[in-house]
Amino acid sequence: MKGTNHTRVLIADDDTLVREAVRKILRMFGHEVVAVPSGEEALQQLSAEIDLIILDINMPGMDGFETMRQINRRDLGIPVIFLTGVGSMEYAVKAINLGAYDFIPKPIEDLDIFNVKIRRAIEKRMYVLQERVYKENLEREVKDKTKELAEKNRLLEEYSRNLEVSALNTMLTLQTALEEKDMYTAGHTIRVTNYAISIAQALRLTAGDIAVLEQACQVHDIGKLVIDVNYIRKPGSLTGEEWALMRKHPEIGANIIKPLSFMQQELFIVRHHHERLDGKGYPDGIGGNELDILTKVITVADSYDAMTSKRSYKVNMDTVAAIAELDRCAGSQFDPEVVRVFTEVLRNGNTTGVAF
Numbered sequence: 001m002k003g004t005n006h007t008r009v010l011i012a013d014d015d016t017l018v019r020e021a022v023r024k025i026l027r028m029f030g031h032e033v034v035a036v037p038s039g040e041e042a043l044q045q046l047s048a049e050i051d052l053i054i055l056d057i058n059m060p061g062m063d064g065f066e067t068m069r070q071i072n073r074r075d076l077g078i079p080v081i082f083l084t085g086v087g088s089m090e091y092a093v094k095a096i097n098l099g100a101y102d103f104i105p106k107p108i109e110d111l112d113i114f115n116v117k118i119r120r121a122i123e124k125r126m127y128v129l130q131e132r133v134y135k136e137n138l139e140r141e142v143k144d145k146t147k148e149l150a151e152k153n154r155l156l157e158e159y160s161r162n163l164e165v166s167a168l169n170t171m172l173t174l175q176t177a178l179e180e181k182d183m184y185t186a187g188h189t190i191r192v193t194n195y196a197i198s199i200a201q202a203l204r205l206t207a208g209d210i211a212v213l214e215q216a217c218q219v220h221d222i223g224k225l226v227i228d229v230n231y232i233r234k235p236g237s238l239t240g241e242e243w244a245l246m247r248k249h250p251e252i253g254a255n256i257i258k259p260l261s262f263m264q265q266e267l268f269i270v271r272h273h274h275e276r277l278d279g280k281g282y283p284d285g286i287g288g289n290e291l292d293i294l295t296k297v298i299t300v301a302d303s304y305d306a307m308t309s310k311r312s313y314k315v316n317m318d319t320v321a322a323i324a325e326l327d328r329c330a331g332s333q334f335d336p337e338v339v340r341v342f343t344e345v346l347r348n349g350n351t352t353g354v355a356f
């Protein structure tokens with residue numbers, strides 16, 4: 001039916017008289033006809049351009065049933081009508097089981113009934129074709145929409161990753177600016193990050209844990225942004241009130257990070273980077289197993305850098321003295337295993353900028 005208004009009917013009957021009679025009738029009703037004398041030739045002529053197949057049952061070689069079985073395998077959705085001179089029930093059941101659409105008794109006596117049967121079968125063919133086109137369109141549409149959705153999802157993920165990166169970069173810029181304003185703290189974040197990563201690698205922590213630790217180190221003192229930096233730079237010791245304010249920076253830092261859903265693990269580390277193993281640290285006084293390994297690592301790295309850097313209110317220790325101090329505080333302030341590993345790292349000179 002494609003590309004033409006005519007319907008094309010394929011008829012297979014070994015009886016020339018019947019075949020030619022059916023051909024004439026079909027032409028009279030305006031159909032194109034392909035008439036063949038056998039099942040084998042019917043299969044050769046079979047294509048999606050055929051709208052209806054009329055099969056004789058008894059044919060030499062491949063009979064009508066076998067021909068229909070082969071037609072079914074092609075799954076073209078073409079209705080098949082059997083031409084039958086045999087009024088056997090057994091034949092009818094077999095044909096129905098094979099999916100035959102209708103029967104036309106031979107000889108054809110009532111042209112009106114014949115015409116109705118043919119038209120009905122062709123209408124059925126039209127429905128099948130429309131349904132197939134509809135299904136194909138629907139499948140294509142679903143496929144297109146799925147693809148479109150996946151692309152939107154990818155863009156969204158990329159956008160959200162970019163947002164994460166830019167949020168982190170903003171914080172890093174602010175923190176670096178804060179540190180650079182003060183000669184005593186310049187480079188603190190970078191050094192703490194390097195020490196912490198060296199310890200984490202020596203502890204054989206996972207790449208995922210190390211990435212979290214790195215990000216946490218980069219923003220661990222972000223809370224100092226909202227504290228008057230004059231306190232940090234002030235020569236001499238801080239007063240009790242000034243210390244109290246300084247001690248708020250882990251909490252403030254955690255509050256700054258809180259809205260960033262992708263940094264919830266880092267938030268814990270930032271909040272607790274001044275806690276102690278014995279629970280005497282701040283802000284929450286948690287210790288022991290309440291502190292995760294990443295927090296235990298940053299406390300050692302952070303304290304070591306504080307000890308070895310010059311601060312406005314104290315003279316810096318050398319590496320030997322700082323290691324001795326870490327050892328002294330292992331088990332109370334620091335996790336002994338982390339201290340042991342860090343000492344080893346320092347002795348082997350495996351951290352950036354550390355010579356021992």
Ligand SMILES: [Fe+2]
Nearest residue numbers: 220221273274
């Ligand atoms: Fe800190």
